[in-house]
Amino acid sequence: MGESNNSHSHRHAIVFPYPFQGHISPTLNFAVALASRGFVVTCVLTEFVHNAASKFGDFNFNFSGLDIRCATISDGFPLDFNRRLSEEFRESLINDFAGRADEVIGRITRSYPAAKFVLVADSLFSWPAAVAEKYGLVNVTFWTEPATVFSINYHLDLLRENGHFPNFAASGESRIDYIPGVRSISTNDLMSYIRQPKALPGVTKIAVTAFQQVKNADFILCNTVQELEPEALSALNHRHPTFAVGPITSSISHVHKHLVDKITLWPRSDCTDWLDSKPPGSVLYISFGSIARINEHELREIAHGLLLTQVNFLWVLRTDYGTKNAFPDGFLDDVQNRGIIVPWCNQNAVLGSVSVGAFLTHCGWNSVLDSIWSGVPMICHPLLVDQPTNRKLVVDDWRIGINLCDKEKVSREEFVRKIEMIMEGNECVLLKEEVKKVREVLKNAWESSNGSSRRNFDRFVEELNCRLLLKKN
Template identity: 50%
Template sequence: MADKDHKKLHAIMIAYPLQGHIIPTVHLAIKLASKGVTITFINTQPIHHQISKSNPPPPPPSSTAVDGGDFFAGARNSGLDIRYATVCDGLPLGFDRSLNHDQFMECLLHVFSAHVDELVGKIVRSELESECPVTCLIADTFFVWPSVIAKKYNLVHVSFWTEPALVLTLYYHLDLLRKNGHFASHDKREDTIDYIPGVRSIKPTDLMSYLQATDIGTVVHRIIYKAFEDTKRADVIVCNTIQELEPETISALNQKKPTYAIGPIFPTGFTKSTVAMSLWSESDCTHWLDTKPHGSVLYISFGSYAHTSKHDILEIAHGLLRSGVSFVWVIRPDIVSSEDLDFLPVGFEENVKGRGVIVPWCCQIDVISHSAIGGFLTHCGWNSILESVWCSVPLICFPLLTDQFTNRKLVVDDWKVGINLCDERSITREEVAEKINRLMCGKTSDQIRKEIKKMRKVLEDALASDGSSQRNFDQFIEDLKIKVSQRNGIATWQHEDASSNHA
């Protein structure tokens, strides 16, 4: 096989089937393809179905789409080599994955890998004699199987981490947290954690929710244990973070595994992507926002996955009423649960008519980049934080689960670009109103806006042609080419496997 074939990259990419993971994975696929990497992008069939249902009909399907619709057709029309396929996640299409969360997770833990294995094998074999055989597997860090499948098909394994490096390194060092009694311990230690490589110190209350839990035998915990054992066998890790924001953490991770900080991974020009990836139909709020003064509107969204209580929604609603601030509030129908759809105060929508808009979903990039938006009440999902910083929109933090508590620590304590929604465990409408007004106007607001503009400059510089993220991205591709070329026996394996398939 010619040397040029060794250096041509063809990566299979598999997105974790949650909205917050799909978005950066799609943007990474486009970014890689724009550098000449061939991508075969895989969605689960339920995610494909939900996106198809929530968006206008896609262009006619290509031969690579498994079940109709190819979200990357527009990207291919612009010259990018991105193929598309779907895979069964092991459950029926109509199964309510939100309502039956644990069953869904059990399926991802035990069943999903067999379907992925079958599809990856089919793609690898079909491309063996092409000019661009498959060379890499880029899979979300939370999957439990990538290293096994990558090894089986002799692919370089890239673990894609969609959250901050701080969260990655805490999970990576679960053994240290366990050994020191800050995880899986009856002692419930409350002293500061200062022994994790690359982390100066962190309070136990700022750990991810799963590391604060008393029940550590849940299906999500079992996924975490297995996923991070698998990640330690990856060839490289790519992080959606910024070198300058987490220098010590990334440096320490690099001692364990080649780690590349290439964030923030945004669509070109920070405009709505040409690739459909929203799981819900999007309402257009921009015309209403056009009628509002600069920086006067609070945007509220708790993301695509986390649930909260009816009590919290009620207190936030009453706090909004008291604050007098204009707002756009994204309330997913299943924000409390798939079965409880009546959770706002009686008459709330009539009482806020003219100064408030409630929608089930929207294009967050369109809304948050609008000049009328002056603040963001957020669950602290990592995508939301990066987008908010890029638009210089300060944050009110209301973490609900998983990495969001640790992200809040970065936002409020380290970077000082946001405030907490509630300082105690229980939300009150009085505190909600006070925090909203503090963020939207006054001395605290001015200081936070000053800090977030500095942080925006850091992100902007990192993405510049000579910035750290761009350099790291280019280096990642070059190092990946070397790893592909050095993969032991790759040419022999490809030749022998191709021969056996034609026997």
């Protein structure tokens, strides 16, 4: 995209999404919102993300009137490397990525010596505070998950002092009621990298190192809504200027007239015709996200449950699952008239279909927001990272979903009961009433002229502008 005439003296935002599917879309859509306020924006994507997004999605920033550029950066690995659950890749993000980011940011800032720069980087990066200080940038940390999860990470020191990190697992379940802004929470509902730090040590290390530097941020932005997490946001605001500006991906186009469609790193199947052929509210949508995997036992029990219920279903199973070997004999033939299995899809489009009645989800934050936005109640089966904490918000706090498994292991019988509970009868009616209420909160946050996220975004831009004016070049 060409440069604007005053780009050399403009407010310029350098935006760094974390290079995983669930982080990219909300960060890029925030970049679009910032550009809509007159900022020049440079989005820095890893070569892998840029290549995949360009290959499988309709990826571009050609928005009339907006000055958005794209820069690429190497993550140190070949394009065909499997980054999804690689400990080596996560270690490299901590140890090696900072130097590459420093080089790119230095190059951009030197190119526009009269510009006023702000760095907007995902909170999981470990380097922004040091790089922002080096180049004199306003430091904005962008959190793509709930404020509750942010606050728990922010107070890892309190968890250590109280013996709940890193070695609490041996003491069994207990309650935590000392984290500012976080209601009493079971240790079982903490993020997996806190409860089981040795299971994915790279993820635990990322959280620890990232939240050491986050405390030096000038602003905290959260992809959540003020009314849903008021206590956590208020507590954080006592430490830093904190703004809830969500749900970024679902609603930003209503105000700013532009939207980066869900960035996809894999080819998507178009399920529209199949969904349109099914009665309203009759389809169970099943997806466990872009990273985590259910195990073979869980896959088989879910498949057996689908055979027993006779429910219509759309099941997203990524290509890294060995589905043919894991399914019960004859499963694909038995369900061919009422179910489809795809490797990836446009989740917003699926959830927005009137035929979808419920969502069996891993409780990734984007999936939670997408489901609420479409008014679809959830069956929750958290697997990794922030998902157990998100489940607590969905089921216990907001009461817009139910647990798939009340015991240690998934069983086909329990799965059948939960399907019946969420798709028919009194429980179904109550869940839909509650999710409708929360949906209105989400939509009003941006779409109402006095919506909380719209106001917060306005306040953030105003304070950011003041901070930039005080910055010396």
